Amino acid sequence: ENRGRILINCPDQPGIVAAVSDFLYSQGANIIESNQYSTNPSGGTFFIRVEFECPNLKEKERSISKDFTEVANKFSMKWKLACVSEIKKIAIFVSKELHCLQELLWEWQSGDLITDISLVISNHEAARVTVEALNIPFYYIPASKENRLHAESEQLKILAENNIDLIVLARYMQILTPSFVKTYENQIINIHHSFLPAFIGAKPYEQAYKRGVKLIGATSHYVTNDLDEGPIIEQDIMRVDHRDKIENLKKIGASIERSVLATAIKWHLEDRIIVHGNKTIVFS
């Protein structure tokens, strides 16, 4: 189809919206959806996401990009043009807990998650049957603190060969090295099983149980080199009470994790997220 999206950020100043919309109009495009945000009209950063219809977009993509460079330079823009018809490729990393993987596979099957799940990588065999039943390649790559570099070089090779656009850590219980993270900057989404920044690190449900909280949560975020400190994309919570043992917190938490991760991935796939420093701007 002919649907495209353009994401821009640049120093705020008058005339940006006019320049962008003039450009699109001159290309014969009709703006379908447009969202913008400025950290500060004087001296701040301006962000805009425009979704548009443009006849023959695919054929014209290259020339549009070339022509837009002039506008972009004038306003010192960082920008990105995406054709909606070019489906993004994702790789899912998983360990032994499969509920997040299963939610994604399910939503993908039912057409709610429009992506190409190119492959699944795991440091356990637990997911193999489920994944291969859907004809998705499954790679078992043992990973631990000891063989991290070796495992990652194997993973990176597979990711590169498959032109992966987004890596989803669907309860993958290994830490990634800075070099891996850098290769896929703002392209790795993790689900942390707590309402960050509460309960950073290991065993958050155990921590939550011990603290006696009345709500538990989950957080999806882009991965950076600071554990659980990356830009937050989405969070949600559910109510618990004194009767809920750790086992129960995990079950309740699992359903939050499923929906929070799926939501974050959808927003990423629809180019709705702009990372700005350690925060996200989400045009949902």
Added chain:
Amino acid sequence: ENRGRILINCPDQPGIVAAVSDFLYSQGANIIESNQYSTNPSGGTFFIRVEFECPNLKEKERSISKDFTEVANKFSMKWKLACVSEIKKIAIFVSKELHCLQELLWEWQSGDLITDISLVISNHEAARVTVEALNIPFYYIPASKENRLHAESEQLKILAENNIDLIVLARYMQILTPSFVKTYENQIINIHHSFLPAFIGAKPYEQAYKRGVKLIGATSHYVTNDLDEGPIIEQDIMRVDHRDKIENLKKIGASIERSVLATAIKWHLEDRIIVHGNKTIVFS
């Protein structure tokens, strides 16, 4: 200050955003926030709300309006320009239940509700002390099925004399005549104490209790001549259970009513709502 807002709806076609943003740029305005929606890019209706900063807006308001007519005509726009600095005047109608009135007064005092509460009209004396303590004029106008026309003529006179922009029915338990409603089309906001369209009409909490629902709600909407059938602005709910008697449902409901009504009014005051047929488009 120099903040302005323009609300537009017109048949959708390419070039609208470009035309509007070019116009604003030519007037020296910087777009701060922009929201748009189209019921259908081919043949549908297009809606846009733009908030902008424009030096000397107040002085230039008239000339901007005049100049914009050309753009508006070209695209067959219905439109409205508002200066943020021109505070809207509201009249609150209330009967005996005062919680919604009190919430509005409170938010107004604390600076959360930026408006001019010009006057309160009631068919009971219950609110007088509270209202007059804040130096807001209070009008006691007995109203019932029998004297409706007489009461309304008195009310309309007061509203006109005070240049009221918005009438808030904060649990006002009288039905308004079609002629009254027509005078203030899309300028009367009511709070209905149920999750519409469930429990239309009288005694919704009694109805909810009888039906044994597990959630109760409240709905704010513009008033039309069909009882409780006007365009919905906002709704919310809270959880109840078998232990909650009618008295309790009313208490729980009161807190939903307070927040739902306050939210709807804020959106109206910030020109975030466009009525389209029997629905609202809310650029929140």
Added chain:
Amino acid sequence: ENRGRILINCPDQPGIVAAVSDFLYSQGANIIESNQYSTNPSGGTFFIRVEFECPNLKEKERSISKDFTEVANKFSMKWKLACVSEIKKIAIFVSKELHCLQELLWEWQSGDLITDISLVISNHEAARVTVEALNIPFYYIPASKENRLHAESEQLKILAENNIDLIVLARYMQILTPSFVKTYENQIINIHHSFLPAFIGAKPYEQAYKRGVKLIGATSHYVTNDLDEGPIIEQDIMRVDHRDKIENLKKIGASIERSVLATAIKWHLEDRIIVHGNKTIVFS
């Protein structure tokens, strides 16, 4: 295991709790959880659910039941004793929309739904592959307004042969006859795809779209002969806005339906629901 549950309702009067807890103590049982409710301490109806541990419960079940009759008679109790180890058998009825069925199968596989899914009955073939892959018998029984009685007689035969305890209508789009409903009184749980009593009947998402509501919901209830009027077990809602077309409302609604139905079934399986007139008491 030795876990049991007793559910009682009777006219309220002093001494009921003492009598029940004395009885359980005399049987060597330890009370684990106890919930009670009275519609009115003077002249109302009293409800209690007690969960207890009792050594050798299975062997003693019959004698306990016999012995309890004396207590029960004294207070004119309606009551029911259940051994937790006797897993309830459920039959799932489904048509073409499979999301509710899939949620139940999934939760059952992951151990969250402790039941015996004995069989699935459908008036379409759509679910066959999914169901049979899990070695659950699938019965295709064409059903429509015309052949209703014939289809039901076939269904009833299968249900009886399999000693089904609970029938789940997981988006089964056929109306059941009064005679069928009577056979399984308070043993049929339906999911209605709206926040009842709003949008009773067919095409609730279409109705919701037309009305322009800001929240959509789902309701699980026991089936009675009044369409969508049976005792409500659980309800939930999600927020929508003017951008959501009917297709979207359905997708969002599907996820509410899934969780609301699963919750209702769990409560039923754990004997947490008492039907009282057209309402439910849920000891959750």
Added chain:
Amino acid sequence: ENRGRILINCPDQPGIVAAVSDFLYSQGANIIESNQYSTNPSGGTFFIRVEFECPNLKEKERSISKDFTEVANKFSMKWKLACVSEIKKIAIFVSKELHCLQELLWEWQSGDLITDISLVISNHEAARVTVEALNIPFYYIPASKENRLHAESEQLKILAENNIDLIVLARYMQILTPSFVKTYENQIINIHHSFLPAFIGAKPYEQAYKRGVKLIGATSHYVTNDLDEGPIIEQDIMRVDHRDKIENLKKIGASIERSVLATAIKWHLEDRIIVHGNKTIVFS
């Protein structure tokens, strides 16, 4: 009236419920509501709250207490008997932010908060007019790190003279000394303006803004000597997004603080909370 409540905790063993309900029956009491919880049926701690009606409770209170001692000793119970008609006395501590105080005053006036607000203590004059308008004594006691002991001795004197049952820190921005806290163990409720344990300490909204969270919350808890580490009573959250500046987070947060604090106080006044270690059991 004749409504009473008994709260008990003791080592779990069979027969406790029977013993308590037998006792109440023997006193002519009718059990209205009963909640229980056991950390572990074998070797755990058992908690029960019973609300009952007993003719002439007030006259018999002393003799009931005396008679119950025998039961209590048999099961090594810690227990407490409360007559509902003996309204609890509360003292509210506040600094400059008044929204929590105002919510409490409002709910108290409207009959939702059944208590005796005996007095308000503040280290600022900001609340005086509001408080004195309701004929509640207002004490201005300057308090800071420097004069803490002196201020507290003055506060403690006033609290003792007024037989205060519960101290509410309604955004009181001073830390209390261990000695003060000990005097009112489990009788001081604080509202912390974040979703604990996230953002402990000062300026939580600033911290939340910096971290870019998508939900903000509030937490009510009993005060202990570990700052913001006391047993949590209630928590709630609201959704925010990238557009919300710190000022907005504070406004949104204020409404959560109001409802979370009011809920916690109601539960305390109705004897629904049992503190167990660093957690609360809430029979809501």
